[in-house]
Amino acid sequence: MSQNILLVDDEAGIIHAIRRMLRSESFNIFEANSGDEALAILERHDIHLMISDYKMPGMNGLTLCHKSRAISPTTYRLLLSGQVDYAQLRQASQDGDVHRFVAKPWDNLLLTMDIKEGLKQHQLLARMHLLSQELQGNQPTLLTDSNWIVRLANAPMCRALNCSESELLGVNLFATTLSDMPVTMETEVTRQVEDGKTWLGHFTLNAPDQSRHQSWMAIAPLGEQYRMCSCQWVSEDREPLRDIQDELDRYSGxxxxxxxxxxxxxxxxxxxxxxxxxxxxxxxxxxxxxxxxxxxxxxxxxxxxxxxxxxxxxxxxxxxxxxxxxxxxxxxxxxxxxxxPVTYQGQSMxxxxxxxxxxxxxxxxxxxxxLRLRLGLSGNSKPKEKLSVTTSSEDSSAEVSSRFRVMPVFNQAGSVIALAAPSEALPVNSNWKDWLADVCRHWHKEFSQPLHVIMNATEHRHETVREFSQAIADCETPVRCTVVLGEDCILSQDDKDIRWQAELRARQCELLIANFGRSYINSRQILSLPIQGVCLAPEFLTHMRNSKSLPQSRRLLQRIHDHGMKIYAPNMDTTESLASAHQSNVDWLSGSVLSTPVSCDQLTWFSASGEIG
Missing domain, CATH: 3.30.70.270 (Reverse transcriptase/Diguanylate cyclase domain)
Structure with a gap:
């Protein structure tokens, strides 16, 4: 079935430019020069995706998106503009009226990716309206009560999370055991479904085996007591690639x-x-x-x-x-x-x-x-510091098992070059100074280069990040620190956010912007921001596996490299994403496909590869 796209802009040149960008795609493109014309088209045709300018005579793009939701609730709504009130935009996004915002001048690669992703999400929205009547089928689906407690999980969801339904029942959808979503999201989703609307957004699910699954989630109310949560995996419909094993070989041993x-x-x-x-x-x-x-x-x-x-x-x-x-x-x-028998190369054996x-x-x-011996690896290079369950000294006892955990961060060559702070809470009766002291002690024992730590501030409360940065500033040994900030904080004109960024810079913290590829701003704006690099959204590298977009993606990331910025891919949870990261010369990589979080004493496993050549 052909996919219908509606372009809304009072400037004919903009519509022509987008048409030209999509000339190789088989879309049915409708045009409107005002909000009223667009609403009329939405009433007559099944529009899968709408791209609207923000600033137009009469009805602006935000108002159009709000009204079009009532007429065509399954239409994916993308707002395009060179000037917009970010506070209004964030509110419209939280309300569910706008699914995506792209700033002018846009990047053809990213806008094309956003359009294709939006068309997929339209399918998810359409399915949700059908799934409101039944839970059967192949769509991974959860049913929760009004307090977000899981009451039912269908078979596709259980298969995807590699667990039984009993392991999910009774768990809160927004609990850290089941999802990695900020506390504020629960409030926004609850408000929308209580208003009788369907929420759609990016959602990270955690399986009982601690694996993470990136998805697009649509949540719709079922009466006053229940909510239906249906998802589509970000990694869905990927082609198997010949270079996957080669990429995994980099991280063997x-x-x-x-x-x-x-x-x-x-x-x-x-x-x-x-x-x-x-x-x-x-x-x-x-x-x-x-x-x-x-x-x-x-x-x-x-x-x-x-x-x-x-x-x-x-x-x-x-x-x-x-x-x-x-x-x-x-x-x-x-x-x-x-x-x-196995059939291989025409022979049965x-x-x-x-x-x-x-x-x-x-x-x-x-x-x-x-284990090293049986795996064909060299023995521990520091036998005197082997772990032991029998020791008398208090200092040696601390080496047996550290209370603190870290996520190794690798470079292109497969060497550990940094440690990411854990997203979960620290152990009871401990603080970031304790964590940093333990990390420093083990790091300097195994590696010669200075310690580099990375914290994703979007995963922590503001007070937690401040305590972390203060611990870095008070540390007796030099520590390089990188903080990943959300787009809202980077773009905010609020005095509190401006002072917070200045405080981090005063403490010698490098700043990265989170979720590049999903964020509101384009690559040109990225280069003008006072940051040192970007943190890629999980789905960005998945999109890059498309042969048509790969050359453009490489050029886009190369442009960031040419301006002296670093590129960090923190969610290497699939071999396909890992292959994309290597082909695009991503600087820093972490994720379960490389290593799960480890305790500080387990850093000895990486010491043979930890020296930077």
């Missing part, structure tokens, strides 16, 4: 220890390794190894970490809590799953797995060193 440690848990008992060797001619192919890996995942129900140091060898980490009976059952499941279970030998002091 020591970085897998983080995942293995997490899977093993914090039990004082030592984990086991199940080794599976598959005998078959031609198994040196990565494609064949991938087939074996998939069968092992099916046999283990994705319950355990699997690592393959060689194409024919697979290591399954079994936590200490796994019983002998469970181990035997797992072995039988693997044997059963390999009984069916039966793969024969040899299975054994290994435990740490007594002559190896530390189980992490044993």
């Amino acid at each position: 020591d970085h897998h220890l983080s995942r293995l440690q997490h899977a093993a848990g914090l039990s004082s008992r030592e984990p086991q390794l199940m080794m599976v060797s598959v005998r078959s001619d031609g198994l040196d192919s990565k494609d064949m190894a991938a087939i074996c890996y998939e069968r092992l995942q099916a046999a283990t129900d994705d319950l355990y970490e699997i690592y393959s140091p060689k194409p024919e060898t697979f290591l399954i980490l079994l936590p200490a809590t796994v019983s002998e009976e469970q181990t035997e059952r797992l072995s039988q499941n693997i044997q059963q799953d390999f009984t069916d 039966v793969l024969q797995p040899d299975i054994s279970v290994e435990q740490k030998p007594g002559y190896v002091e530390n189980w992490e060193d044993w």
